[in-house]
Amino acid sequence: MPLANVLTNHWGEPGVDTLAGYQQRGGYGSLRKALELAPAQVVDEVKRSNLRGRGGAGFPTGLKWSFLPKDDPRPRYLCVNGDESEPGTFKDRYCIEKSPHQLLEGIAITAWAIGAHTAYVYLRGELATQARILERAIDEAREAGILGPKLCGRDFALEVHVHLGAGAYICGEETALLESLEGKKGWPRLKPPFPAVSGLFGCPTIVNNVETLATVPAILAMGGERYAALGTEKSGGTRLVSVSGAVRKPGVYEITLDTTFRQIVEEICGGVPGGRKVKAVIPGGSSCPVLTAEQLDVAAEYEALKAIGSMAGSGGVVVLDESTCMVRVAWRIARFYAEESCGQCTPCREGTPWMARILRHLEEGRAAEGDLALLKGLTGSILGRTLCPLGDAAAMPVRAFLDKFRAEFEAHLRERRCPFPHPWGEQADELFAGAGRGET
Numbered sequence: 001m002p003l004a005n006v007l008t009n010h011w012g013e014p015g016v017d018t019l020a021g022y023q024q025r026g027g028y029g030s031l032r033k034a035l036e037l038a039p040a041q042v043v044d045e046v047k048r049s050n051l052r053g054r055g056g057a058g059f060p061t062g063l064k065w066s067f068l069p070k071d072d073p074r075p076r077y078l079c080v081n082g083d084e085s086e087p088g089t090f091k092d093r094y095c096i097e098k099s100p101h102q103l104l105e106g107i108a109i110t111a112w113a114i115g116a117h118t119a120y121v122y123l124r125g126e127l128a129t130q131a132r133i134l135e136r137a138i139d140e141a142r143e144a145g146i147l148g149p150k151l152c153g154r155d156f157a158l159e160v161h162v163h164l165g166a167g168a169y170i171c172g173e174e175t176a177l178l179e180s181l182e183g184k185k186g187w188p189r190l191k192p193p194f195p196a197v198s199g200l201f202g203c204p205t206i207v208n209n210v211e212t213l214a215t216v217p218a219i220l221a222m223g224g225e226r227y228a229a230l231g232t233e234k235s236g237g238t239r240l241v242s243v244s245g246a247v248r249k250p251g252v253y254e255i256t257l258d259t260t261f262r263q264i265v266e267e268i269c270g271g272v273p274g275g276r277k278v279k280a281v282i283p284g285g286s287s288c289p290v291l292t293a294e295q296l297d298v299a300a301e302y303e304a305l306k307a308i309g310s311m312a313g314s315g316g317v318v319v320l321d322e323s324t325c326m327v328r329v330a331w332r333i334a335r336f337y338a339e340e341s342c343g344q345c346t347p348c349r350e351g352t353p354w355m356a357r358i359l360r361h362l363e364e365g366r367a368a369e370g371d372l373a374l375l376k377g378l379t380g381s382i383l384g385r386t387l388c389p390l391g392d393a394a395a396m397p398v399r400a401f402l403d404k405f406r407a408e409f410e411a412h413l414r415e416r417r418c419p420f421p422h423p424w425g426e427q428a429d430e431l432f433a434g435a436g437r438g439e440t
């Protein structure tokens with residue numbers, strides 16, 4: 001079984017969400033170990049681990065930390081990205097729920113490594129329960145003298161604050177997150193400068209995903225090299241995937257990086273219910289180009305997915321079975337991005353609702369000859385032409401659905417209706433329930 005338990009080994013144990021329970025399991029031992037090392041040694045350990053960011057882009061974590069300017073008098077900030085709004089992705093909220101102190105320990109080690117005395121955890125507005133859990137854990141850790149004016153008794157202050165967003169997908173993009181934290185509208189900034197040089201309040205800032213930071217204690221505990229050896233040459237360790245859609249046992253699983261999508265669907269998640277076959281798998285969240293059933297033997301890993309034109313993204317695996325209409329899924333995804341476009345860049349603001357409208361017309365049997373070419377052309381007018389990657393995130397999946405399931409798109413056009421009998425065609429709506437509710 002390709003399941004792993006590096007990050008999740010203590011999840012679900014009674015009382016482990018409390019400070020006492022976490023410490024009984026050795027919790028905060030990695031922080032104490034880190035505090036015996038110089039900050040640069042901690043950064044080197046994380047570099048050796050080959051840990052790559054779990055928020056979507058997969059950037060090497062230790063390398064990112066080393067981009068902070070040296071000998072800079074400005075304060076440094078750590079921002080923890082828990083916006084988690086990508087349809088299909090639901091693992092960060094579990095990290096917080098199952099083991100809030102694990103995340104706090106990762107934050108504290110990172111803050112020590114990068115010299116930050118303030119950390120902000122930015123949570124998606126709907127995660128009020130997780131915010132309460134984390135705030136309770138912060139209070140416990142402060143009272144115990146782990147956090148606060150003296151980090152574990154050291155002459156190093158660290159305060160951690162939880163901030164709830166107002167429910168905008170774009171605020172997961174790191175610079176929009178910083179704008180939002182500063183109290184402004186969540187519009188992405190032009191890069192460069194990157195946050196490491198000019199981030200929160202114009203100061204050097206590291207933005208890391210919740211799972212990325214929750215992994216750091218395990219790296220300190222086992223050593224970077226051992227952690228790296230669990231993964232592939234370029235991607236160290238293990239990762240969480242959140243699996244939903246047409247499987248018997250959906251949920252959050254920790255996998256080794258050589259695990260294939262076939263293993264995820266069949267061995268880990270118990271296969272497709274009702275004896276139906278897999279038609280497609282979205283490998284890393286709604287923005288990642290869909291895989292066909294013939295591509296299921298690829299590993300759920302950054303390089304392997306890149307080699308076949310897709311992405312590992314944020315680990316949101318959505319399984320679609322043979323009864324699902326691909327035009328409807330593409331429309332559902334396009335509606336989400338049209339709704340969530342911040343409107344700053346014209347290709348994204350105008351192009352995303354236009355794509356959604358064409359897909360809707362196809363699904364409702366109202367599309368015109370030439371609409372498939374228009375749709376493909378639109379994806380090309382958005383890709384790479386926006387300030388932040390939301391435009392790409394919208395265009396890539398639409399293009400992949402169109403290219404890989406062209407026959408279904410043509411059938412919609414030819415028959416002037418959706419050839420899938422309802423209610424099965426509507427399964428696509430359930431998959432991303434709540435995502436995008438506009439006119440498109």
Ligand SMILES: Cc1cc2nc3c(=O)[nH]c(=O)nc-3n(C[C@H](O)[C@H](O)[C@H](O)COP(=O)(O)O)c2cc1C
Binds near residue numbers: 388
């Ligand atoms: C539109 C958009 C939404 C994003 N949403 C998230 C998110 O919810 N959580 C997250 O960690 N990263 C998200 N990202 C990626 C962040 O910009 C950033 O790369 C990440 O937080 C860095 O952390 P990591 O290196 O630990 O992955 C998003 C990116 C884009 C373009």
